[in-house]
Amino acid sequence: MPQPGAFPLNYNVAMANPRIGQHITFLAEADRLKNVLRRTLLTDSSRRENSAEHSWHLVLCAMVLAEYVAEPVDLLRVTRMLVVHDLVEIDAGDTFAYDASGNADKLERERAAAVRIFGLLPADVGGDLRALWEEFEAHSTPEARFAHAVDRVQPFLQNVKTRGGTWRLYGPTREQVLERMDPVRTMLPALWPLVSDYVEQFFARKAEPAPGLPSP
Amino acid sequence: MPQPGAFPLNYNVAMANPRIGQHITFLAEADRLKNVLRRTLLTDSSRRENSAEHSWHLVLCAMVLAEYVAEPVDLLRVTRMLVVHDLVEIDAGDTFAYDASGNADKLERERAAAVRIFGLLPADVGGDLRALWEEFEAHSTPEARFAHAVDRVQPFLQNVKTRGGTWRLYGPTREQVLERMDPVRTMLPALWPLVSDYVEQFFARKAEPAPGLPSP
Numbered sequence: 453m454p455q456p457g458a459f460p461l462n463y464n465v466a467m468a469n470p471r472i473g474q475h476i477t478f479l480a481e482a483d484r485l486k487n488v489l490r491r492t493l494l495t496d497s498s499r500r501e502n503s504a505e506h507s508w509h510l511v512l513c514a515m516v517l518a519e520y521v522a523e524p525v526d527l528l529r530v531t532r533m534l535v536v537h538d539l540v541e542i543d544a545g546d547t548f549a550y551d552a553s554g555n556a557d558k559l560e561r562e563r564a565a566a567v568r569i570f571g572l573l574p575a576d577v578g579g580d581l582r583a584l585w586e587e588f589e590a591h592s593t594p595e596a597r598f599a600h601a602v603d604r605v606q607p608f609l610q611n612v613k614t615r616g617g618t619w620r621l622y623g624p625t626r627e628q629v630l631e632r633m634d635p636v637r638t639m640l641p642a643l644w645p646l647v648s649d650y651v652e653q654f655f656a657r658k659a660e661p662a663p664g665l666p667s668p
Numbered sequence: 669m670p671q672p673g674a675f676p677l678n679y680n681v682a683m684a685n686p687r688i689g690q691h692i693t694f695l696a697e698a699d700r701l702k703n704v705l706r707r708t709l710l711t712d713s714s715r716r717e718n719s720a721e722h723s724w725h726l727v728l729c730a731m732v733l734a735e736y737v738a739e740p741v742d743l744l745r746v747t748r749m750l751v752v753h754d755l756v757e758i759d760a761g762d763t764f765a766y767d768a769s770g771n772a773d774k775l776e777r778e779r780a781a782a783v784r785i786f787g788l789l790p791a792d793v794g795g796d797l798r799a800l801w802e803e804f805e806a807h808s809t810p811e812a813r814f815a816h817a818v819d820r821v822q823p824f825l826q827n828v829k830t831r832g833g834t835w836r837l838y839g840p841t842r843e844q845v846l847e848r849m850d851p852v853r854t855m856l857p858a859l860w861p862l863v864s865d866y867v868e869q870f871f872a873r874k875a876e877p878a879p880g881l882p883s884p
Contacts, residue, residue: 472858475732480825482728483711486721495699505702508724511751512698516691516793528744535727577732609696642688 471574478572488541491548495613503538510534513602520642523594530595533584540565550624601639626655694788704757707764711829719754726750729818736858739810746811749800756781766840817855842871
């Protein structure tokens, strides 16, 4: 493994253009999103998913599922939004959907993170990406609503593949899960029967005694 | 942790639309890219990077660095290409850039993987994404060439942050590294002084005796 400090090369030396320096600083900082863990499991249950690989999976989902979207969307705008939507977690951490206390101050923590992280960029680019993050948080456009629907479908698939996944591990109620999944109903209605049927089956079976199984 | 098989819910039950079933199968299969490890280290040297989080980072790099690109590109096309460009590694594994024997049969292994993985999708969508992967491999368009430049810059940054990273760990020559980085020179010329200066410094210092350091 590399030994910190032993090769103290100065990579700023060639940057005659300070704007490039800001871009590079931001892109290197973004690497830290790979160490932010979500509650969602990988489909093989081997470990928790991180927010960087999650973001990649969302962009792939958006591209493949765009043909089902209920309102026309600008897919490049959706993609840009999904790529940056979790960057604030570098400072604020991932807040689990069903964690009431964590969600109480989530927006405040994430706003401060957005100021710092998008502030690493030149003002024009940073302002643009920060506005995209705010648009996502506000659910204010078809692009933001589609991005949220995709952000529900992907963890849903991970949960299906891990026999309920986070629903089994952390015990949200049926009503909480259906509310959480609602952007799928409104923005990807063709997928809603699949989602609602699985949720109903999961909670119906969860209520039954399951010999040999630890309590959910 | 979930116990495989204990909740055998059938998530196919609600899929009246078999096309959706193909989309869902592909998207769940894509999750496996998160377990494909590259040689590149995270910037904190804590572990190797996987190909899914790498792909996310490339899309972010493409969006931020598009203002420097030497030829006009369709950024949505670049993004779609980058998001799928490593999916073949689910079957074929990641082939290290400086591994001559691994690269000898790389294309053959990856072609077979492309047939299987993109073949999970409906023929129209799968054919479209497979063509994007082939375009990337062929370097045949400005979008493909920009995607390759971004695919060089991001590991370069990871190497800078880990004191040479894979160059220190695996020992490619200066000439191999410069050849590998050449898409940056042609497609992101504004970044080339930064890259070439760092490479020259790295190989100049590597040749010096470094007391207390293991050989590179």
